[in-house]
Amino acid sequence: MTWRPPRRTEVAEQIYTEAAKDRAENPHRYRFDAQRVVERACRRGEYTPEQFAPGWADGLDAFLGSADQDGRLNALGIRMALQSATGRLLAGARIAQCRAARRDLCDAALPPPIVIIGGWRTGTTFLFRLLGTDPRLRAPLPAELVSPWLFIEPFRPDPTEVSATASQLLHTLNPDMAIVHPSGPSLPEECVLAMGTDLRNWGFTSMMRLPGYAEWLAAQDFTGSYARYREALQLLARHDDRRFVLKAPAHTAELDHLIETFPGLVVVQIHRNIVATLTSGASLFAVYRSTYSDDVDAFEVGRQQVTQSELWFRRALQVRDRTPTHAATFVDIDYRDLVSSPKTALQHVYSAAGMTPPEDLDALVDEYNRANPRDGKGQHRYTPEEFGLIPEQIRERFAFLD
Template sequence: MSWEPPARSAVARQIYAEAEQDRAENPHRYRFDAEQVAQRATRRGEFSPDEFADGWAPALEAFLDSAERDGRLNAVGVRMALQSATGRLTAGARITRCRSQIPAVELAPPIVIIGGWRTGTTFLFRLLGTDTRLHAPLPAELVSPWLFTTPDAPPPGEVSATASQLLHTLNPDMAVVHLSGPALPEECVLGMGTDLRNWGFTSMMRLPSYAEWLAAEDLTGTYARYRQGLELLAHRDDRRFVLKAPAHTAELDHLIEAFPGAVVVQIHRDIVSTLTSGASLFAVYRSTYSDDVDPVEVGRQQVAQSELWLRRAVEARRTTATGAATFVDLDYDELIAEPARAVAKVYAAAGMSAPDDIDGFIDGYHRAHPRNAGGHRYTPEQFGIDPDEVRQRFAFLDEITDAR
């Protein structure tokens, strides 16, 4: 059985059709022009380009060039790409300005969950986020942290509700592969990339040349600015952060530099299952913004990118100075079969006591978050993934898994 893009509802088809008509009638609105994007970010006169995050200009050029040449984007996808670029530039300026107006805040070393795509990172992250001692950021907090620094701050679960509803209207299958919403904690990439350096962009769009460019970039500043955003959130909420993003796997050295003493939890799953499920996730995501998604190409890119990320993680762990970070390795099968045992390991590494009734803690999460969105079915063959070849190619992971 071959992979097929999700079917679109009548409402979604109308939205896409109207966007394509607008692109035909107003092509100037859909140009991948860096100068035009910067002008949009400053048109209200609130900011100047000098206030954007350092290094934004070459990153914007790389992102827009790849989106235009590689993206195969429909009109909705072009809008999303341009709005993402404008929004991230503006966010960088707002964060810098807001930080200059409030006292500095110290952060406790966060718990950071990493690993390949589809390895249980979201489950563990959101489970820990129900512990009232921990702060798992919501989407609005990540995207707009400056909104939550004052006593009259709006409820973060309401700020991004409209955008979330539109996304699920365009592609309901996104809730099947990754349940999301304004009241559900989300991964760090939503709050990163104010300098337009963000691995998260590559999950939503076909951006091979941007990914190649990004792999050679130094993301020290990117992670430092992300910390600044979290410091804004900590101004009125001093709970310890629990964070999550598979993309951190590629940048462990920068993560640890920005968050000294971090407790890094890496989850390991059978590599064929990881890559196949990740390819399915990416294919569904990209089908929201493109009408031309090649599943075999998605699989090939998923294998290559995952190899890059995981090799970097192995090297970073090998070279990280003793005491700079604490690493916890969890097996996916153990996390699913014996979650209490796995969660207890995380709390111990973080120097925190586990909930008194850890089984009740986990059961309560499952009752509050039932998985009723439908099945997520896929096969390696749908994405051109050869299990034997993949296992051989990723044998280097034994350095970590054998040490557990």
């Protein structure tokens, strides 16, 4: 069986064609020029480069360089990469500006969050959004993560309206994205949307082919990146002191920085059959990348999944082995148990978090499933062979997880 990119609709094809035409007519707009990105960010926010997050220059060079040399991006992909870089620089400056003008924002208390980690496609989104239906917990929405400064005042905008246009465009370009990872302005989303104001963000590697950038990231110190993520959450906590429930597979790679930034947190790690994890993750990445590239090599995506996942899991094991019990509470959940008995999984999480479970957990789960049917947008189908993955070799390579 051969993996094929999702078929584009007529509307999507028109958007891609217009973007390609614009690139041909205005090539200067599509150059990975760091100076132009900086100038654009400064103009949009009336900032100077000194106001961007510390470390931004190295991050910008690494990200743009890899996107240019490795990305194989189409015109829309180049736009997205440049806009992402500009947006992250602006976010860093705006958060710093808010904190400088409002010292009270710097002191906002954050109860130790519940953070869900694990490999891609291991049920992290399901558990995260399920917990987010508990009114005592807060699972941030996309707009809140991308632009937290918009929500520091009592009379703040509706976050679902802020991100509605971008979400609609994304699903117009690639409807299959809703199958591999349901998303939208009203659905809580991953922490990576708020991270990377210094252009250090593992989330970028899911959307684009960035091997050079991924290699660079693996050697970076994320201490500052996580400190600034905490600052973003403090803005959101200004008028809402609920305990955060957060989620990102990328935290698996930086577990030491996560624990250092949020002492006393509860880390919920979900474990799934490694062959299924890597195969499903490869399918996810391939679909994502097909939005921004017309040249996606499924076998290469599979190889990247193996390499990246091994790095992340080995790092997480090392951190867990040396983390004292007072620094973090760990909860391990098997994917099969999560699927067969979400109620039991929730009970484990609430116990670790020192919280009394809702009175009727069955009703909470049933209501969530009614509102979010598992295959409501279509069924996600994949096989290891599509991505050049050999189950026996994978099981042997990842035997350290057993």
